[in-house]
Amino acid sequence: MRAGLARYEAEYDVRLARSCHDALDTTHAIVADGGTVAMFVSESVLPDADVLHCFHKLREKVPTARRVIAAHWDRFLADAPGLRAGMAKGKYDAFLLMPRGTRDEEFHNAITDLLSDWGSTVADPEVVAVKIVSPVRDGLTLAIRDFLDRMGMPSRVYEPDSDGGRYVLDLWGGEPAYPLVCRANGPVVHATSVRDVAINVYGAPTELDLDQVVDLAVVGGGPAGLATAVYAASEGLSTVILEAEAIGGQAGTSSMIRNYLGFPRGISGMRLAQRARNQALRFGARFYTGQVVDELRPGSGGDPHVLCTDSGEVRARSVVIASGVAYRKLRVEPVEELVGSGVYYGAAMTAAREMEGQDVYVVGGGNSAGQAAVHLARFARSVTILVRRPDLAETMSSYLIGEIEYNPRISVRTCCQVVDGGGDGRLEWLGLEDVNTGQVDRVPAYGLFLLLGAEPHCDWLPAGVARDDRGFVLTGRDVPRDRWLDGLPPENLATTVPGIFAAGDVRAGSMKRVASASGEGASVVPLVHAYLSPAAD
Missing domain, CATH: 3.50.50.60 (FAD/NAD(P)-binding domain)
Structure with a gap:
């Protein structure tokens, strides 16, 4: 086990404890000195306590620390049935086989993933991509930092008279106006909204060649929109994604999704969204965040559909509505x-x-x-x-x-x-x-x-796109019979306007789950192909 931890000793203060009692004493001393613990790693059997009981005591002292059981290979299979149920209840974060050599990368990949998750949740991350300078922690400052967190960009808020604050103010050079936002190798901006930050980081649609008609425009960057972008771009469709807030939608705010297929240790919504975004970018999709679509003008007679934002227009042969839902207001x-x-x-x-x-x-x-x-x-x-x-x-x-x-x-x-x-x-x-x-x-x-709960925001959609009495978009056989063409309902994810489709939570009858939204995003692409193929021919 010592060899497995050696690579972390250069960057972390690694402490060894021989028992649960020693671990508790060591943790108490660290916290008393103003420090914290990033991770507890234990064998599956301790000499003086049940390992899960020990983790329970350690979590009381440092709730943010990640907890890992690294079982000896002689005990891994025998101890697994009794311990794995505890992971589902959040008693610890990972059950791993103890490293069998210095370069056991399966083990180290799991450890670094957990340390990365820990680093993204601490109050002041060591690696900072964006500096925010503000004398107060007001709602706008928190909203900006929340947006950056969801975009996977570590940030820190600095007081104006701190070293970091003075550095940003020197770059600003003018009369201070807060909050100021400074990203690496970028200009300092006075942010009056989250959208200002999004445009500063990612650019506005006006940077697109708007004379170009794209094959597909996706409205919304949640799981459904991201899956649509990945599959559409990978199959050669020119694809643009417009997202009003942060990539990932509501799912992007989830601290840990434990029941998503293929991630046995769970994955945060932010990391899932950013991996999907990078995957779509690799295939050539183009993302524009902070862009609110105000109007959709359906095309007719072979003309493209037009998506209107206050930064310009995007023309597309087909559109997938994946704008998701917003949380319902308390109204108190x-x-x-x-x-x-x-x-x-x-x-x-x-x-x-x-x-x-x-x-x-x-x-x-x-x-x-x-x-x-x-x-x-x-x-x-x-x-x-x-x-x-x-x-x-x-x-x-x-x-x-x-x-x-x-x-x-x-x-x-x-x-x-x-x-x-x-x-x-x-x-x-x-x-x-x-x-x-x-x-x-x-x-x-x-x-x-x-x-x-959920409320769709579809006021920007044209009257030709049928919706139910709650405002969700109707597709397939959910469309009223009097809106069917030639006695046939639209395809499963197609709306009442040819070339306009819907996927994910915004669609009436959807399951409101990350996996189902991703599945609909993938399933809509063949329908888009079928719609575009006559034009291609």
Whole structure:
């Protein structure tokens, strides 16, 4: 085992402990000195404690540390059945075979992946791609950092009078206006919105040759849009992806997706999205983030469809609508007024770091809410999940329910809803109502994360694209019979406008799962080919 750890000693402070007792004492000393622990690695059998009980004690001291069991090859198969169930409940992060040599790259690949995940969640990453200078941690500053986190770009916020702050201010050269954003080898910009940052980093569609008609325009960079881009570009279609926010959509905010096929140790939504983006780029797809599509003008008589943004127009022979959904609003006015100041829609990965030692609440009963609660529990003193239903079983995956039940920092309050809240400039308390009795309790709260189901935003679509009464796009046999052509329904993922398709959460009847959205993104490409083939002939 010592040989397996040797390569990390140059970059990390590697400490050895002979027992659980020693590990706890060493961890206590590190934390007392102001340090932290990136990872605990243990054999499957300890001399003085069950390994999972030991990890439980260590997590209480350093909740953000990753936990790995590296079993000796003589015990790997024998110990696996009793230990692997614990990984599904979040008791530890990986069960590995102890390295069998210095260059056991299977082992090291797993370790470096976990260390990379740890590095992306710490408050101040060592490697910084973007510097943000601001004297206050306001809603815009947090939103910018959250966008950069979701794009896989490590960032740090600097005070103006710090070394990093003065460096950026010197590059700016003018009257300070905050927040200032400086990326490596790029200009300093005064950001008034997340979109300013997106355009500064990735450019605007005006940089495209807009006289060119592309084969396919994809609206939305979530799992469905990314899968569409990968398969379309790999099959030779000129493909453009327009994303209003960060690549990855809602899935990109998930701290850890454990049930996605092919990733037994799980993968964060950000990493999954960025790998898919890089894959599509390799095949020639072009991405433009921070671009809100205001209008879609369907083509007719062989003319291309036109997507209108305030940065220009994109003309395409076919369009895939993969714009996903947004979280439904709470619509409690005192709480809505504090959005960005303790109240957040979605997982808000960056804001989670600000919750250290605090009491926070998560509203929602789906997998996204469960994943957010587990991630928040790495930082917050307590996390309470609020749901109107009597339990989580109907809406959340079993593996997440098990992980939540095991985590002592997470509790679930059922038959409950938020009806009030307030504070002096930021969230300080919530009013929680029992839906059965009507009794309202006032509780202290530093953070509220709202993951309240899905609402599509399809106001930019033309009237010719049929939608259901909730606003989701209708495709295939879900289209009303009076909109069928020649007595036949559209193809499975085709809308009521020829050449316009829909995939993922925005489509009526979709499963609202990452895997199903990816599958629809892949499945829509043959339909696009079939639609374009007459024109090609």
